[in-house]
Structures are given as C-alpha cells and as structure tokens.
Amino acid sequence: MELQRSRSISLTLILATWLLLMATSIGPAECIRRKRQYPGADESRKGEVSTFKYTAANCRAHTASLADFGGVGDGATSNTAAFRAAVSHLSQFSSSGGGMLFVPAGRWLTGPFNLTSSFTLFLDRDAVILATQDTSEWPIIEPLPSYGRGRDGPGGRYSSLIGGSNLTDVIITGNNGTIDGQGEFWWSKFHGNKLKYTRGYLIELMHSNQIFISNLTLLNSPAWNIHPVYSSNIVVSGITILAPVHSPNTDGINPDSCSNVRIEDCYIVSGDDCVAIKSGWDEYGISYGMPSQHIIIRRLTCISPTSAVIALGSEMSGGIQDVRAEDITAIDSESGVRIKTAVGRGAYVKDIYVRRMNLNTMKWVFWMTGNYKSHPDDKYDPSAIPVVDGISYSEVVAYNVTMAARLEGIPNAPFTGICISNVTVEFVKPSKLPWYCTDVKGVSSGVTPAACAPLLDEGAGAAPCPFPSDTLPMDAVEFQQCTYMKSNDA
Known part of the structure; x- marks a missing residue:
C-alpha cells in the first residue's frame, strides 16, 4: 500500500521538489527599480537605478559592471x-572589502578567465555567459597532479571557462543567470577523436578556500560542470545543471580531493553522474594523498539515464570518507548510489551514509564494483587494493526498477560493513535475480525483496542503519543579505 501511494505521488513530488528549489534556494535576488541618480555617477549614468538584493556569505564594498570594461x-x-x-x-x-563584478543582461561571449580572492561574480537574470568555440582562446594547462594526465587522453588539458587557484572567499552567484558552455562543439570533437587535449570544465577552482556557488543555470558544459579540487569549505546551492542525457562526461558537481562541502537544493539533468566525489587516479592519487571528506548532499533532484545519481569514484585514490546524503529524488537514472573502484586505486571509501531516497525508473538502486577497469597508464600498483567499508543505506523507495542491486567487491578483499535497511523496490517486471552480490559482507533489515545472503537479514526488529547525528562545519555557515545598485544606463 505504501509503495502504491509513493508511486502515485512520485511525479508530483518531483515537480514540487523543483518548485521548492526555485523558491527556497540560497539568495534569490530581488530587483527594486528606483528613479534616482546613481551615487558618484557621471552625467551619462544618471536615471533609473536597479537595486539588487541577494544573499551571500560575504558582501562586497566595491562593485563594477562588465560594461564598464x-x-x-x-x-x-x-x-x-x-x-x-x-x-x-x-x-x-x-x-x-572585496569586489563584485556585475554581468548585466546580454549574451557575453568569452574565453576562459580566472577569478580573484574576496570576489563575487554576479549574473543578472537575463545574463548569459557564452563559452567561445574559438579554441585559440582556451589556454592549455598541465594535467592535475593527482591524475597524471588528462581525463580524455594523455597530456595536458584546456583551461576551464571560469577558474582560479589559491583563492580565498570566492562567490559565483546571480539572479538565476546562465553560463552556457556551448558543448556540442566539444562533444563532436570528442566523439570524432579530434581533440589533442582534454576538454575544459565550466567552473574549476583549485587550492582554494571558502567557495560559494549558487543560484545559476549551467548549460551544455564541454565536460564536467562544477569541479572544486584540492579545496575546502565549499557550498553549492540552488544550481540548475542541464545537458543532453547522452552528452559525454557532463557530470554535474564533482568535489575532488575536497573537505567540508555542502551541496543542496540542486536540479541536475546530465549525460554522466549528477554528483561524483573523487580524489585522484591510481598511483598519482596515492602519491598526492588528499582525500575528499566531510561532504553533505541534500535535496538533490537528478535525471541521468546512463549514470548515477551519486557516484563515489572511480578516481578515489586519495580516499573518500564521511559522506552524508539525504532527501534525494531521481527519475530515469541508471543507479541511485554507485561506488566505483578497482585494483590499483588503493586508499578507501568508508563511512558513507545515505537515507530518504525516492527513485523512479532505475537500472540498479545500489551498485558497487571493484572491477572498474579504467587506468591512466600501465604503471599502477596491482597490490594497491582499495578498502570499502561502512556503507549505510536506509529509507529508500524505488520502483520501475530492473534490478535491486549489483554489489561486486574484490576477490580476497571484500567490501565490508554494508548496511541496508527499510528499502522497498518494485520491478518493471518480475526478476529472477533481484540482487546480485559477490565478495561483500554486511547486514540488512526491512528490505523488500529480501537482500542477498551476504547481507545477513537481522529481522524486522533490527535497528535502522546508522546516520550521523553530529553537525559538520559547513552546516554552521551563515549567509547575509547584500545590496548592489546599478544604473540601468550602464
């Protein structure tokens, strides 16, 4: 009965979630138009003034418009x-006091540019930043040291459209303005093997602290959309990410060797994982040794027919620990939660907690694999065996599903500490093998249909799988209302 009721409200829930995201995400800007002279403006800038109120971690004392330059x-x-x-x-x-760059209404074609510290990039509602298709404007940069090469192939990579390194206090926000990567140009080259270097991302901030990205729409990225790497204290909120569902590697949000991350109230349609947590690739990630940890994901809505709602790995050689995901909605996605690793990755994926997922039309609800055969080169260490331990899933409802789970650990190095509780799965058609499990160990309770034998059924009276009750540092981050005034003549 509960499953039938859940099915009937699913589409309504998804629409309601989307409307809620639009209504409650951090910092929806308000525009108040006033007929007055802009303070300090010259004669040409007199007249009507727009006062924008927006929410941000920090307000700025100095402002300018892109039109001024x-x-x-x-x-x-x-x-x-x-x-x-x-x-x-x-x-x-x-x-x-920091500076804010206001991008007014218009279609602003540009090549890559870097941000600075104590800085806000603000996009007006009708502002569109367009990524140029002139490859001569895209600098070639070194591969990430924790990867050893580009993701698309050996060698360097194109710079990201919006980037920066060694920054503190960076805000990218707006009144739901748009950043359009015009990715079709890059996807065609990728499929045609015509790229000498790895595609750039829409936003990549490296070695940075206090990153806040909110209230924007990101379209058609050449590859990954948001990629904070080697960074800490990050909030991504109220972001809409849209890409064709068969576009290559258009991951939504990928924290990579990052600590203290909060991802919330985001809506993602992607050709790859909606959220993917990473930390380096094989021997390069092991050598760099920087984990991703203390990560919150909440109120995420995802559509990704060929990939995962939330992925851990496969590049996880610096380690992934303490990830907390809750209140997740997905439709037409390949898997709900996917852990990807392989011999040669080393490190660990542990202390992963997921609860309250509502999933509709999935290939697998849960997927873990220790045989993800993707390596940067042939120099990886075959004795570097990853540890997967302490994985908890609870309060999951999924329907129109092909298979409940595909859980494949590593022979002689099983994935351990798996806990699955209060899960109901309904299939597209009766399944002879609803669960496939090998080289895994754990417990289950309140699971329909019953989990596989390696996940020992503890019975109806068992305690639910754990979810931490403590508060992570990023939950304490507070935002304030800021005001920006601009002349409409600018």
Whole structure:
C-alpha cells in the first residue's frame, strides 16, 4: 500500500521538489527599480537605478559592471579581455572589502578567465555567459597532479571557462543567470577523436578556500560542470545543471580531493553522474594523498539515464570518507548510489551514509564494483587494493526498477560493513535475480525483496542503519543579505 501511494505521488513530488528549489534556494535576488541618480555617477549614468538584493556569505564594498570594461553583450563579440580586465581591476580591493563584478543582461561571449580572492561574480537574470568555440582562446594547462594526465587522453588539458587557484572567499552567484558552455562543439570533437587535449570544465577552482556557488543555470558544459579540487569549505546551492542525457562526461558537481562541502537544493539533468566525489587516479592519487571528506548532499533532484545519481569514484585514490546524503529524488537514472573502484586505486571509501531516497525508473538502486577497469597508464600498483567499508543505506523507495542491486567487491578483499535497511523496490517486471552480490559482507533489515545472503537479514526488529547525528562545519555557515545598485544606463 505504501509503495502504491509513493508511486502515485512520485511525479508530483518531483515537480514540487523543483518548485521548492526555485523558491527556497540560497539568495534569490530581488530587483527594486528606483528613479534616482546613481551615487558618484557621471552625467551619462544618471536615471533609473536597479537595486539588487541577494544573499551571500560575504558582501562586497566595491562593485563594477562588465560594461564598464568595454563588454559587449551581443553574443558575437569576444569579451575575454573585458572579463580579465574587470577581475584584474577588482583584485586590488581584496584586502579592503572585496569586489563584485556585475554581468548585466546580454549574451557575453568569452574565453576562459580566472577569478580573484574576496570576489563575487554576479549574473543578472537575463545574463548569459557564452563559452567561445574559438579554441585559440582556451589556454592549455598541465594535467592535475593527482591524475597524471588528462581525463580524455594523455597530456595536458584546456583551461576551464571560469577558474582560479589559491583563492580565498570566492562567490559565483546571480539572479538565476546562465553560463552556457556551448558543448556540442566539444562533444563532436570528442566523439570524432579530434581533440589533442582534454576538454575544459565550466567552473574549476583549485587550492582554494571558502567557495560559494549558487543560484545559476549551467548549460551544455564541454565536460564536467562544477569541479572544486584540492579545496575546502565549499557550498553549492540552488544550481540548475542541464545537458543532453547522452552528452559525454557532463557530470554535474564533482568535489575532488575536497573537505567540508555542502551541496543542496540542486536540479541536475546530465549525460554522466549528477554528483561524483573523487580524489585522484591510481598511483598519482596515492602519491598526492588528499582525500575528499566531510561532504553533505541534500535535496538533490537528478535525471541521468546512463549514470548515477551519486557516484563515489572511480578516481578515489586519495580516499573518500564521511559522506552524508539525504532527501534525494531521481527519475530515469541508471543507479541511485554507485561506488566505483578497482585494483590499483588503493586508499578507501568508508563511512558513507545515505537515507530518504525516492527513485523512479532505475537500472540498479545500489551498485558497487571493484572491477572498474579504467587506468591512466600501465604503471599502477596491482597490490594497491582499495578498502570499502561502512556503507549505510536506509529509507529508500524505488520502483520501475530492473534490478535491486549489483554489489561486486574484490576477490580476497571484500567490501565490508554494508548496511541496508527499510528499502522497498518494485520491478518493471518480475526478476529472477533481484540482487546480485559477490565478495561483500554486511547486514540488512526491512528490505523488500529480501537482500542477498551476504547481507545477513537481522529481522524486522533490527535497528535502522546508522546516520550521523553530529553537525559538520559547513552546516554552521551563515549567509547575509547584500545590496548592489546599478544604473540601468550602464
């Protein structure tokens, strides 16, 4: 009865969740138009003024518009120089209240540019940042040291569209403005094996602290959308990510060797994993040794027919620990939670907690594999065996499912400490093998249909699988209301 009721409200729940995200995500900007003179403006900037109120971790004392630096929002003129000049100008205020760059309504074609510390990039509601398709504007940079090579192939990689390194206090936000990667150009080259270097991402911030990304729509990234790497204290909130479901490697949000991360109220349609937590690849990740840890994922809505709602790995050679996901909604996705690793990865995936998932149309609800055959080269250490331990799933309802679980550990190195409780799965059609389990150990309770034998059934009276009750540091981050005034003549 409960499953039937859940099925009947599923689509309503998904729509309601989406509306809730739009209504309650961090910092929806309000625009109040006033007929007044802009303080300090010259004669050409008199007239109507828009006052934008938005929520952010920090407000800025100094502001400028992209138009002040010669920007032209016609969708055809390159604004790479304008973006770089604007950021350079505002960087002088990093120690005196910080700077904000306002991107007004328009279609702003640009190549990659880097941000600075104590800085806010704010996109107006009708602002669209368009990634140029002129590859000469995309710098080639070194591969990440924890990967040893580009993801698409050996060698370097194209810079990300919006980037930065060794920064503190960076905000990328807006009144639901848009960043469009125009990815079809890159996807065609990828499929045609015409790329010499790995595709760039939409947003990548490296070696940085206090990163806040909110209230934007990201479209058609060449590859991954949001990639914080070697960074800490990160909030990603109220983000909509849209890409064709068969576009290659258009992951949504990928924290990579990052600590203290909060991902919430996001809606993602992707050609790959909606959220993927990573920490380096084989011997390069082992050598770099920087884990991803203390990560919160909540109120995520995902559509990804060929990949996972939440993935851990496969590049996890620095370790992944203490991930807490709750209130997850997905439709038409390959798997709910997927752990991907392999011999040669080393390190660990442990202390993973997931609860309250509502899944509709899935191939697998749970998927773990220790045989994900993807390596940067042939120099990986075959004795580097990953440890997977302490994996808890509870309060999951899934229907229109092909198979409840495919759990495949590593021979002589089983995945251990698996706990699955209060899970109900309904199949597209009767399944002769609802669960497939090998080289795994754990317990289950309140699971329908009953879990596989290696997950010992503890009975109806068993305690549910654990979910931590303590508060992580990122839950204590508070936001404030900020105000920005601009002349509508700008």
